Amino acid sequence: MLRKQMYPESARPMTFDASEAPELRTAHVIVVANEKGGSGKSTMSIHLAVALLKAGYRVATIDLDVRQRTLTRFFENRESWARTAPWAVELPRHFAPDRAETASVQDNESADFAVFAEAIGEVEHEYEFVVIDTPASDSYLMRLAHSLADTLISPMNDSFIDMDVLSRVHHDRVKRGMVAQYAEIVIEARRKRRLVDNGLIDWVLVRNRIASLQSNNARQVDHALRKLAVELQFRVAEGLHDRVIFRELFPLGLTALDALETANHTLTPSQLSARREIETLVSDLRLPSRVEGGDYLESRHIWFEALSSYYRELTAKKAD
Template sequence: MSFDAEAPDLRPAHVIVVANEKGGVGKSTLSIHLSVALMKAGYRVATIDLDTRQRSLTRFYENRASFARTAPWAVELPRHFALDHVRGAQAQDNESAEFAAFAEAIGEVEHAYEFVVIDTPASDTYLMRLAHSLADTLISPMNDSFIDMDVLSKVHHDRAHRGAVAQYAEIVLEARRKRRLVDNGLIDWVLVRNRIAALHSNNARQVDQALRKLAVELQFRVAEGLRDRVIFRELFPIGLTALDAIEEANCQLTPSQMTARREIATLVSDLRLPSRVEGANYLEARHVWFESLSSYYRELKS
């Protein structure tokens, strides 16, 4: 697959979809930390929760809104949408209703916000596929495990042997094909390693090597994500993250909390998202992003 350098007519908002058909890999955790980080960087952020059953992102922002009511500091909140799964008798009618709700949410935010962060369910649903084809940046968290890799490419007993493209990678490749036809846009697919163990293991090294090989074939980038840290999960009930002013309550940040902040900052930087330049229109940042990523993918291919 190669990308045309001709810049498409980009929509104003940059859409980040966090997805992986594998469950429990950290989609909601990354959606939470990324959306908070972008708001703290001063961007206008909208969030959409497509996980109509678990609603983790929605629950987090409900907790955050409730904390914000009595908080001693200004707590950033996004424009949040929680979509519903439509369960009527006719599948086609359900999809039309889901499409209409999703299109309405996107239509409402695509001109007024700079980033839209979409959390998705682990199951292969109509809404989940629809979100993939809208992604500018697609983030797929995964753990250092060959089981997680197996949804991208069938892991062969001889790991030097290349396996067949697997179900989740097929969804992404199909979304890319559609996207090219619809608006000649590109989907920057970033595999983010999550819950990395503190100690380096032989397994982690092997997964990393296999992933980097697969990156060329399936055209994705690999980003060092977050380590497995309690701070990434313990503040959920109060709607806060390691990025918030928790030192106000704790008095002092622990070294682990400071490292957690650095990890999030490194991840955001590795995502190579469009960034606003003083005095320039945000859409220009989107075009710079497109040029830089399309040349990256051209080189990856050659």
């Protein structure tokens, strides 16, 4: 349940007490976000939503990037293709709320909250996953989405430029390593979440556009991220390479997971590699999966217990 004005100004440190049962909604909310632009958020949201649909889950999507609307455009293209497609094309329940633009910041936030809360209210008990794509800017809606995340995916290019929104990259050792602006947003969202429903946010940094040949820069970025993962408490996963196929399929509303071999010819090695990348990423995200003989909410609690254990161990490492 989404609540207005639910967080006090002060927030306690993040803890993981598995003895306190969280108030979990049926839907598992996945927020794809990073304050750094050009990191591949919409591409990630597209492929994740389609992968979950193809796995048989009930999926809803919300596009909060009101300027770009890339996720919305993709599913418009996909819906158009579905009308004459040679196979069944999966589609999510999609929302593309407009941002309020009045002279009053308070009125804008109240209106944004109402629209977003209505969308969440419609899907939180009827769908198993909600995928939210966010803009590359610090805004009220962007922070609101973070506060609801069960899994937070932050795509980043494999460079120290993208790392700089997490931890200050600087030649001066005094300034180096300071918590940067986007990491502060996540830390605040996590603390507030614990106060509201005792939930946790599983933060996954996804390295996108990794070069095929391992460079010295890539090794340094990997080393720095592994150290930072303990300090900021996130997991690291390998994401998607910069493939032409992702751009080629966008106008059709298709992905490498779709039955492209049915539409034209045998898949190329690049298409097969793209499909494997997406499947590996979804596996590495460790999302809830249906329990045989049980309901989906049960799998959400199993997910919570497993991630609580992981983050307790990470907290212990940080204390050492």
